[in-house]
Amino acid sequence: MSEQGNDDGGWADVARWRKAERARLIDLRMTLSAEERAGRSQRIAAGLDAAIGSPEGRIVSGYWPFRGEPDLRDWMDRVRRRGGRIALPVVVAKGQPLEFRCWSPGDKLERGVWNILVPAQGPAVLPDVVIAPVVGFDSARYRLGYGGGFFDRTLAAMQGKPLVIGIGYAEAAIATIRPQPHDIKMDVIVTDAA
Ligand SMILES: Nc1nc2c(c(=O)[nH]1)N(C=O)[C@@H](CNc1ccc(C(=O)N[C@@H](CCC(=O)O)C(=O)O)cc1)CN2
Numbered sequence: 001m002s003e004q005g006n007d008d009g010g011w012a013d014v015a016r017w018r019k020a021e022r023a024r025l026i027d028l029r030m031t032l033s034a035e036e037r038a039g040r041s042q043r044i045a046a047g048l049d050a051a052i053g054s055p056e057g058r059i060v061s062g063y064w065p066f067r068g069e070p071d072l073r074d075w076m077d078r079v080r081r082r083g084g085r086i087a088l089p090v091v092v093a094k095g096q097p098l099e100f101r102c103w104s105p106g107d108k109l110e111r112g113v114w115n116i117l118v119p120a121q122g123p124a125v126l127p128d129v130v131i132a133p134v135v136g137f138d139s140a141r142y143r144l145g146y147g148g149g150f151f152d153r154t155l156a157a158m159q160g161k162p163l164v165i166g167i168g169y170a171e172a173a174i175a176t177i178r179p180q181p182h183d184i185k186m187d188v189i190v191t192d193a194a
């Protein structure tokens with residue numbers, strides 16, 4: 001880093017910047033009240049319906065929310081009622097691509113890596129649509145996540161390209177995530193913005 005601390009050069013500098021930006025953006029969304037989060041999650045759900053169309057016969061990978069992420073669990077239920085299947089991401093190991101397993105209400109969830117709830121059993125499936133919650137995103141549709149590199153690694157390794165949708169609150173918009181060669185663009189970003 002330069003003495004001014006604004007060197008754009010290396011990955012070490014970008015990684016340091018991303019770490020601080022993640023902390024700032026997560027703190028910001030943790031201040032939303034439960035009511036505010038619920039209303040925004042509903043608006044995001046409506047945006048997802050518009051972006052995806054009918055889920056019938058498709059596998060949609062959702063997520064079990066944590067750290068103030070939008071809560072799309074009601075929407076995931078609606079996807080199933082409209083004939084789609086819901087999968088959830090599973091961290092198999094750090095540094096490895098994610099796996100996806102189908103999940104219906106009543107199926108057992110267990111705590112996996114980092115205590116994240118994941119379906120306890122079932123084969124790995126290939127989703128047609130991947131919903132990736134963002135910590136931040138930019139106008140080129142690059143996603144900043146929690147820093148594990150999981151979605152990038154997973155999408156790079158997947159055969160057959162799914163529709164990839166980044167979702168987050170409007171305040172997660174930043175000028176640039178300082179994209180690197182490994183970063184993969186989202187096809188669409190959906191937020192609660194009007
Ligand atoms: N709800 C939800 N589930 C998800 C994701 C997500 O973004 N949201 N993921 C999307 O990828 C995967 C989990 N990704 C994660 C990546 C990092 C950390 C984490 O806590 N990292 C440590 C530092 C890690 C390190 O440096 O080794 C930390 O932040 O303290 C948690 C989850 C799969 N499941």
Ligand SMILES: Nc1ncnc2c1ncn2[C@@H]1O[C@H](COP(=O)(O)OP(=O)(O)OP(=O)(O)O)[C@@H](O)[C@H]1O
Pocket residue numbers: 018143144145146147148149150151152153154156182183
């Ligand atoms: N396809 C890949 N192959 C190998 N390493 C990768 C790949 N994609 C990302 N990584 C590594 O993962 C690490 C974290 O990357 P990055 O900061 O982009 O994470 P993120 O997108 O915020 O995290 P996440 O997707 O888990 O929410 C980096 O060290 C990066 O080099």
